[in-house]
Amino acid sequence: MKLSELRQSTASEILDLFGADESKISLAEELVKKGLPSKKSEEYRYADIESALSLELEFLKQSMDDIEPCDKLIITDGVVTHAPESVSVRYTSAIDRDMKHFDPLYYLGHIASEFVLALEPRGDESLKIVHRLTKIKTLIAYRVALFIAPNTQVNIYESFDDCSADGSLVLCGYDAFVDRDATLKLIKNQTLDSQNYRMIASHRFKIEKSATIDLATFDFGSASSLQTMKVELGERAHLEASHLLYASGSAKRGTVSKILHIGEHSTSNQQAKSILADKARGIFDALIKVEHSAKYTKAHQGSKAILLEMGPYMASKPQLEIYIDELEASHGSTTGQLDSKQLFYLRSRGISEVEAKKMLIQAFANELIDKVAGRSIQEQLHISFDKAFYGEARMECIDTCDGCEDALVGDTEEINRLFGFSQ
Amino acid sequence: MSEKRNISRMMDIRELKVKIGDKTILKGLTLELEKGKVHAIMGPNGSGKSTLSKAIVGHYDTEVLDGEIIYRGENIVDKEPEERALDGIFLSFQHPVEVAGVNNAYFLRSAVNAKRRHEGKDELNAAVFLREMKKYVEELGMQPDMISRSLNEGFSGGEKKRNEILQMQMLSPDMIILDEIDSGLDIDALRAVSEGINSMKNGDRSFLVITHYSRILDYIKPDYIHVLKDGKIVHTGGPELVAQLEEEGYESLGEA
Numbered sequence: 165m166k167l168s169e170l171r172q173s174t175a176s177e178i179l180d181l182f183g184a185d186e187s188k189i190s191l192a193e194e195l196v197k198k199g200l201p202s203k204k205s206e207e208y209r210y211a212d213i214e215s216a217l218s219l220e221l222e223f224l225k226q227s228m229d230d231i232e233p234c235d236k237l238i239i240t241d242g243v244v245t246h247a248p249e250s251v252s253v254r255y256t257s258a259i260d261r262d263m264k265h266f267d268p269l270y271y272l273g274h275i276a277s278e279f280v281l282a283l284e285p286r287g288d289e290s291l292k293i294v295h296r297l298t299k300i301k302t303l304i305a306y307r308v309a310l311f312i313a314p315n316t317q318v319n320i321y322e323s324f325d326d327c328s329a330d331g332s333l334v335l336c337g338y339d340a341f342v343d344r345d346a347t348l349k350l351i352k353n354q355t356l357d358s359q360n361y362r363m364i365a366s367h368r369f370k371i372e373k374s375a376t377i378d379l380a381t382f383d384f385g386s387a388s389s390l391q392t393m394k395v396e397l398g399e400r401a402h403l404e405a406s407h408l409l410y411a412s413g414s415a416k417r418g419t420v421s422k423i424l425h426i427g428e429h430s431t432s433n434q435q436a437k438s439i440l441a442d443k444a445r446g447i448f449d450a451l452i453k454v455e456h457s458a459k460y461t462k463a464h465q466g467s468k469a470i471l472l473e474m475g476p477y478m479a480s481k482p483q484l485e486i487y488i489d490e491l492e493a494s495h496g497s498t499t500g501q502l503d504s505k506q507l508f509y510l511r512s513r514g515i516s517e518v519e520a521k522k523m524l525i526q527a528f529a530n531e532l533i534d535k536v537a538g539r540s541i542q543e544q545l546h547i548s549f550d551k552a553f554y555g556e557a558r559m560e561c562i563d564t565c566d567g568c569e570d571a572l573v574g575d576t577e578e579i580n581r582l583f584g585f586s587q
Numbered sequence: 588m589s590e591k592r593n594i595s596r597m598m599d600i601r602e603l604k605v606k607i608g609d610k611t612i613l614k615g616l617t618l619e620l621e622k623g624k625v626h627a628i629m630g631p632n633g634s635g636k637s638t639l640s641k642a643i644v645g646h647y648d649t650e651v652l653d654g655e656i657i658y659r660g661e662n663i664v665d666k667e668p669e670e671r672a673l674d675g676i677f678l679s680f681q682h683p684v685e686v687a688g689v690n691n692a693y694f695l696r697s698a699v700n701a702k703r704r705h706e707g708k709d710e711l712n713a714a715v716f717l718r719e720m721k722k723y724v725e726e727l728g729m730q731p732d733m734i735s736r737s738l739n740e741g742f743s744g745g746e747k748k749r750n751e752i753l754q755m756q757m758l759s760p761d762m763i764i765l766d767e768i769d770s771g772l773d774i775d776a777l778r779a780v781s782e783g784i785n786s787m788k789n790g791d792r793s794f795l796v797i798t799h800y801s802r803i804l805d806y807i808k809p810d811y812i813h814v815l816k817d818g819k820i821v822h823t824g825g826p827e828l829v830a831q832l833e834e835e836g837y838e839s840l841g842e843a
């Protein structure tokens with residue numbers, strides 16, 4: 165069926181359709197109240213949501229398989245199939261869902277998911293999550309809850325297998341609860357091309373007192389997809405968010421976020437960089453709201469976009485909504501072409517215009533890639549970006565170089581460092 | 588007869604008219620640059636010296652209204668900047684641009700290998716390239732971290748100029764234009780840069796040195812001095828002209 169057909173349905177009809185039990189009735193009511201998104205919805209005004217909701221989709225009956233031990237946590241079509249032994253994986257239907265989320269597809273995702281996959285790292289942990297999506301023309305809905313215990317630090321690097329879920333719609337996302345003094349570092353690396361699936365990832369992040377979320381998202385490719393996120397910051401809580409987007413073709417892709425400063429001395433810094441080619445549309449529709457209770461907030465937000473031709477368009481809407489005086493806030497947004505002086509300088513040294521442009525774009529992207537911690541993850545991100553952008557990985561030329569042995573600088577590590585591949 | 592003349596000629600600039608914006612800066616400039624020789628250009632601020640150098644490398648600010656730039660027998664005014672560079676023309680900029688996020692070594696290796704490909708040579712692998720780059724960096728008295736820093740980003744004025752010379756040495760061009768390479772250099776830097784330039788002399792390469800000062804000319808010994816005033820070369824002489832200019836200024840040299 166098409167999800168757009170739900171527009172006429174009542175809350176209980178929606179539950180019936182997905183075989184969901186009565187406990188989800190308030191979610192369904194909220195969905196009905198907000199209505200399925202359309203291009204008239206505030207949050208989806210720039211996204212290509214109507215074509216996603218009119219995809220002809222099969223519904224997926226998820227079944228829990230045995231979990232095989234693996235160094236990564238692999239979620240296949242919404243079900244954990246592999247996991248490290250150190251991570252506790254639990255399926256539950258009872259989590260504290262956000263009944264005030266702005267995104268109607270947050271509710272739909274919860275209704276359509278049979279269960280919530282709850283991850284509770286026992287202590288400090290670094291975890292790789294691989295999303296594997298294999299079913300074609302299917303609604304694949306799953307929700308992951310992350311419980312980060314007080315005083316712990318959890319690092320998550322999530323990536324998406326070269327998937328073959330063509331024509332599918334994926335509704336997913338995190339409900340993350342970061343407890344006092346804890347830190348969650350979350351890096352997402354996703355390349356999605358137009359013939360692949362569509363994804364709407366609806367997140368909800370709750371950051372308790374003196375806790376931190378450090379979020380870095382890397383979205384590349386020609387497919388339309390969207391991440392929405394609501395963030396609640398408690399007292400002295402901190403959010404660091406960066407979003408790198410490279411969109412090509414006729415993709416409409418990006419981030420819709422609402423960051424709510426609730427506690428005193430809470431801080432947030434959100435930076436988006438977008439590189440747009442062809443007829444792509446980049447989306448950065450981001451509100452920061454500082455409540456009465458959030459005195460001494462610091463909130464900074466910025467968006468920079470580079471349009472590679474005349475065709476693409478950047479919908480950049482940073483907004484600040486402030487109810488107090490005692491705060492420090494800034495936001496800014498720029499959209500433009502590559503710097504012509506820099507471009508000329510490179511060309512005057514014999515570098516072709518095409519290559520020079522690529523170097524400048526790479527430089528623009530590197531700023532966010534090189535900010536994430538961990539060299540091997542940076543390398544992964546460089547490779548993903550290069551593949552999406554150049555069609556191949558740039559770093560390979562160094563890995564395969566010959567004659568290193570007799571050179572003064574012999575080892576690949578040193579060479580990579582000098583060429584700036586690893587800082 | 589003209590063919591024969593061309594053999595000793597690296598570049599022939601004929602009646603060049605160039606405008607920037609809607610202002611004509613070069614007003615019919617003629618200049619012949621010989622192979623293996625060092626030509627110096629001196630002239631008042633705003634007379635068009637940098638405009639000439641930009642026109643030669645095809646900078647987008649400049650629009651050639653009339654005239655020719657013949658480089659090794661071929662008019663290059665319609666060529667792309669990168670084609671001119673690959674064919675061996677190099678300009679050390681008066682104000683080198685900072686390019687944040689582009690690693691200096693990666694940039695220079697790309698340029699060197701573009702040129703090698705153009706010449707039908709094998710590309711330099713990373714290690715061999717770095718060995719060479721390190722050697723020049725040392726000779727020029729540059730900090731070793733400049734190899735891996737972003738191109739010119741945060742470099743001091745003098746460091747940028749040394750980085751231009753480094754690029755010149757590694758690209759080994761045939762026609763070298765230096766636009767105020769000496770301005771802002773301390774005494775040691777001036778010596779290092781001059782030695783870098785002198786090391787490039789091979790009897791074949793030509794140099795066009797734009798400067799306001801005689802000091803660098805003491806090091807690199809020009810064969811000819813040209814005076815550029817109000818968009819034209821108004822006077823050409825030997826090295827002895829430098830002393831005269833220092834004493835009398837440009838006022839005394841009127842129309843050509």
Ligand SMILES: Nc1ncnc2c1ncn2[C@@H]1O[C@H](COP(=O)(O)OP(=O)(O)OP(=O)(O)O)[C@@H](O)[C@H]1O
Nearest residue numbers: 607608612630631632633634635636637638639648
């Ligand atoms: N981008 C530009 N836009 C407008 N005018 C320009 C531009 N670049 C140069 N000019 C003008 O062209 C004239 C010649 O400038 P040019 O830089 O060639 O002088 P110069 O001889 O190199 O001077 P200096 O000795 O100060 O370096 C000046 O009047 C300058 O103001």
Ligand SMILES: [Mg+2]
Nearest residue numbers: 636637638681
């Ligand atoms: Mg000048």
